[in-house]
Amino acid sequence: MKIAVVGTGYVGLVTGTCFAETGNTVTCVDIDQEKVKKLQNGKITIYEPGLEQLFERNIKQGRLFFTTNLAEGIKDAKIIFLALPTPPGEDGSADLKYILKVASDLGPILADYTVIIDKSTVPVGTADKVREKIAANAKVDFDVVSNPEFLREGVAVEDFMKPDRVVIGTNSPRARKIMEALYAPYVRQGNPIIFMDERSAELTKYAANSFLATKITFMNEIANLCELVGADVDAVRKGVGTDSRIGKRFLFPGIGYGGSCFPKDVQALAKSASDVKYDFRILNAVMDVNADQKTKLIQKIKDYFKGNLKGKTIAFWGLSFKPHTDDIREAPSLYNIEELLSEGVTIKAHDPEAIENVKKLLGDKIQYFATPYEAAEGADAIFIATEWPEFRTPDFEKLSRALKGKVIFDGRNLYDLPNMKEQGYTYFSIGREVVNG
Numbered sequence: 001m002k003i004a005v006v007g008t009g010y011v012g013l014v015t016g017t018c019f020a021e022t023g024n025t026v027t028c029v030d031i032d033q034e035k036v037k038k039l040q041n042g043k044i045t046i047y048e049p050g051l052e053q054l055f056e057r058n059i060k061q062g063r064l065f066f067t068t069n070l071a072e073g074i075k076d077a078k079i080i081f082l083a084l085p086t087p088p089g090e091d092g093s094a095d096l097k098y099i100l101k102v103a104s105d106l107g108p109i110l111a112d113y114t115v116i117i118d119k120s121t122v123p124v125g126t127a128d129k130v131r132e133k134i135a136a137n138a139k140v141d142f143d144v145v146s147n148p149e150f151l152r153e154g155v156a157v158e159d160f161m162k163p164d165r166v167v168i169g170t171n172s173p174r175a176r177k178i179m180e181a182l183y184a185p186y187v188r189q190g191n192p193i194i195f196m197d198e199r200s201a202e203l204t205k206y207a208a209n210s211f212l213a214t215k216i217t218f219m220n221e222i223a224n225l226c227e228l229v230g231a232d233v234d235a236v237r238k239g240v241g242t243d244s245r246i247g248k249r250f251l252f253p254g255i256g257y258g259g260s261c262f263p264k265d266v267q268a269l270a271k272s273a274s275d276v277k278y279d280f281r282i283l284n285a286v287m288d289v290n291a292d293q294k295t296k297l298i299q300k301i302k303d304y305f306k307g308n309l310k311g312k313t314i315a316f317w318g319l320s321f322k323p324h325t326d327d328i329r330e331a332p333s334l335y336n337i338e339e340l341l342s343e344g345v346t347i348k349a350h351d352p353e354a355i356e357n358v359k360k361l362l363g364d365k366i367q368y369f370a371t372p373y374e375a376a377e378g379a380d381a382i383f384i385a386t387e388w389p390e391f392r393t394p395d396f397e398k399l400s401r402a403l404k405g406k407v408i409f410d411g412r413n414l415y416d417l418p419n420m421k422e423q424g425y426t427y428f429s430i431g432r433e434v435v436n437g
């Protein structure tokens with residue numbers, strides 16, 4: 001099948017590459033000329049484990065192409081994915097300007113029946129708006145389908161190739177048949193395609209992200225309570241997570257959720273609700289708690305240094321919003337770095353993948369190091385913001401030699417408390433006892 005993907009960011013590139021991998025011919029379109037040039041030259045634009053290999057193979061086999069020209073990109077395509085940004089507008093609602101602009105552009109250039117698919121995360125009613133924009137200038141039949149994407153960064157290829165489910169919102173039997181054929185290679189037994197109406201599909205995506213953000217936030221509050229009553233959140237997490245009705249995943253407390261999706265999607269769902277005069281109280285609480293949670297370690301650092309942070313040096317481990325990605329959108333690390341800088345702290349940062357992206361944002365406001373040990377050299381303390389695997393089992397003796405102060409502020413609960421006691425560290429984490437080294 002010939003497919004076009006409009007928008008070649010995170011989701012567009014994964015979608016395009018994975019559909020090429022299952023034998024389709026895919027052209028990815030983007031208005032970012034620099035990005036497209038790089039992709040045309042065979043250079044991948046994001047760090048995502050496993051993607052580069054598929055990307056290179058499909059280019060080599062003549063199944064994956066890139067262009068800045070929309071008309072050229074969609075020529076002969078039976079299916080057009082819209083994988084465009086939906087950033088928060090000023091009032092918190094999802095800004096649809098990118099999607100609606102492309103929808104308007106598509107109308108006059110569709111040459112035959114085409115299925116246009118909303119892959120972006122969009123509020124209820126967007127498929128209708130897209131349909132309207134296209135219909136204003138279209139001379140051929142078309143269908144608009146909602147097909148939200150549930151991939152997680154860092155495991156995007158795995159999530160795309162072996163999805164828990166594929167959600168497809170359409171009432172058109174013709175579009176349904178095409179979608180079934182397209183996804184057949186990805187849907188394992190028991191992991192179904194769930195067909196529904198467009199509006200329900202659109203809402204499913206926001207409901208899933210908001211539920212997960214709520215689950216994390218609930219555990220963050222339990223962690224905060226653990227600290228006040230002398231309980232251990234790790235034990236509580238295991239105790240509740242083994243109940244299959246609750247489940248073990250997304251129960252890890254930390255310094256707040258971040259990334260390009262949860263913050264904007266929770267906000268957008270709350271706004272959608274308020275637009276129809278429904279006060280979605282849980283979501284408002286989730287946003288409040290998450291904003292506070294980002295400050296948790298800063299409060300502990302201030303207490304430890306008795307409010308005097310000026311002139312201190314902190315080794316900052318982890319910049320990306322989660323491991324296995326170079327994405328720093330809404331990363332809790334950035335908030336914490338800004339706070340520490342404003343207190344006069346010198347930041348020595350290390351991240352396995354995200355340094356280049358942070359450099360573009362913060363330049364020489366902080367220092368960058370190739371290893372966690374170099375970042376720790378002469379530092380008064382370590383701040384851990386991202387649970388990269390390489391931070392889990394450091395050589396504590398080597399680290400002790402590098403550090404000026406044997407103090408760790410851990411926003412991801414990476415280390416066992418008894419081990420930290422044995423190593424002689426002062427160790428602050430989330431929802432657990434403080435170890436005084």
Ligand SMILES: NC(=O)c1ccc[n+]([C@@H]2O[C@H](COP(=O)([O-])OP(=O)(O)OC[C@H]3O[C@@H](n4cnc5c(N)ncnc54)[C@H](O)[C@@H]3O)[C@@H](O)[C@H]2O)c1
Pocket residue numbers: 006007008009010011012029030031032035083084085086098101102119120121122149150151152153260261
């Ligand atoms: N990133 C994720 O993990 C993820 C997962 C699931 C869903 N989503 C949703 O998917 C959508 C896209 O997210 P993303 O992270 O891939 O965004 P992104 O910002 O990484 O990529 C969007 C791309 O669209 C391009 N673009 C903008 N206007 C264009 C136009 N007129 N024509 C062609 N290209 C244009 C931009 O240049 C950019 O490359 C969002 O709605 C997001 O919420 C994201």
Ligand SMILES: O=c1ccn([C@@H]2O[C@H](COP(=O)(O)OP(=O)(O)O[C@H]3O[C@H](CO)[C@@H](O)[C@H](O)[C@H]3O)[C@@H](O)[C@H]2O)c(=O)[nH]1
Pocket residue numbers: 121149150151152153154209212216249250251252253254255256257258259260261262321322
């Ligand atoms: O137990 C947990 C799990 C996650 N997080 C944090 O939550 C955020 C989001 O993590 P994750 O969901 O793994 O990453 P994303 O790549 O943002 O993926 C989410 O957002 C995507 C975009 O909509 C969806 O497609 C995915 O299904 C959804 O998981 C990150 O800051 C994590 O550190 C926690 O604090 N505790």
